[in-house]
Amino acid sequence: MGDLVTAHAFIQTAMRFDLTDLRLLLHIVETGSITAGADRSAMALASASARVRGMEETLGVPLLERGRRGISPTPAGRAAVHHARLVLHQIERMRGELAEYAKGLKGHVRLLSNTAALTEFLPDALAGFLAANPSIDIDLEERPSHAIVEAVAAGLADLGVVADMVDLAGLETRPFRADHLVAVMAPGHPLAGHEAIAFADLLDEPFVGLSPGSALQDYLNAHAARAGRTLAFRVRVRSADALCRLVERGVGLGIVPETAAQRASRGAAIRIVPLRDAWAPRLLVLCARRFTDLPAHARRLVDTLSADAPAASTRNDKSA
Known part of the structure; x- marks a missing residue:
């Protein structure tokens, strides 16, 4: 009362x-x-x-x-x-709808993104969108996927870009980009000659991991636990680039998204070996409470970001 x-x-x-x-x-x-x-x-x-x-x-x-x-x-x-x-x-809805008619009226979109999407995919996509839409501003912030889901569900952000490995119950999603998890290792490592490798075959090796709180690292830890094992970390770092530099020096193995590994390989001598596990391909998705409830300018951003999305959807995709 x-x-x-x-x-x-x-x-x-x-x-x-x-x-x-x-x-x-x-x-x-x-x-x-x-x-x-x-x-x-x-x-x-x-x-x-x-x-x-x-x-x-x-x-x-x-x-x-x-x-x-x-x-x-x-x-x-x-x-x-x-x-x-x-x-x-x-x-914000009023601002977006009126911006369709009034020059100079700004629309704002609050967008949260995980590290993988922000580093590998969003810069190019947002650059084109912002250039074509000078009346729309984007408030972009990096957060872990699980924190993004909580913020979007609570109405603290319009949109999120997350890996579909997190629980997306209660949110609508649309595919954004696909990526594949790969193992990275020094070129002279005994496993470096494999064309592809199973996660289970890596569990006896020392690892360079991502920092606690990383959605990706939590995901990998959970798969190790399902196999009755725990990963042995030599060191844990905040970024895939730092991880790959340590891997190059022979500190241990690492597992990162393929796009991050390919980018890091331009400056580090590493061997990239795809994981052949069924869960290694992953989907980055856009999420919102309801896409139809977003302001017009936010819906325009959704359409732009999902234009080059992979055709396949996931079990979490609830949008039409």
């Missing part, structure tokens, strides 16, 4: 807030920090704090709790965040 009263109070007073207030509140809740929320809003910390106090004074209730782990919304704050998302989403 308290949440309903708070929601009603928010609706009654929302006209006193401007869009900057609403975006700031979302950024603070998303980042768990007033400082980080202010930074994302391109605002001084003192100004951000003053705006939060102003919103709380207008509503007559606190919106944020300050704890040991950072900022979290109160029950009133959660209601305010819910309505702020609805308001901002509707404003």
Whole structure:
């Protein structure tokens, strides 16, 4: 009942807030920090704090709790965040539709991408789209696939690009690009002569891995666990390029997307051996809560990004 009263109070007073207030509140809740929320809003910390106090004074209730782990919304704050998302989403839809008729009116798309898509595929695709659509701006941020799914499901981003290895239940998806996982090793490694190799045949080898929290590394760890094994890491690094440089020096084996391996091979002497496991081919997908609910300019971006997508879909593809 308290949440309903708070929601009603928010609706009654929302006209006193401007869009900057609403975006700031979302950024603070998303980042768990007033400082980080202010930074994302391109605002001084003192100004951000003053705006939060102003919103709380207008509503007559606190919106944020300050704890040991950072900022979290109160029950009133959660209601305010819910309505702020609805308001901002509707404003963005209006902006996108009016941009079809009015010159100079900007549309914005918040796009989250995993490392593989951002590094290997998005730059070229976005460059062409932005050149052809000067009235559309894109707020692009790199995150792990699982974090992207959570953000899109919560309405904190319009679109995400993720590997289909993550749980996409509740979201609609469209294919974006296909990639294949490969093993990389030093040219003199005893396994370097194979044309293709099974993951199980690598499990006795020392590995150069990706950092904890990497969706790809978690995926590989899970497949090792299914085989009753754990990967033996010599070292773990944040990027595929760093991984390949260490592999070149004979530190261990690595598993990365083929596109990343091919790019790294231009500067590192490595042998690329495709994995022949059924799960090694993977699909990068676009995800949204509902594609039809996106603003017109965001739907245009979806159409552009999916234009060169592979024909095959996955079990997670729920879009028409």
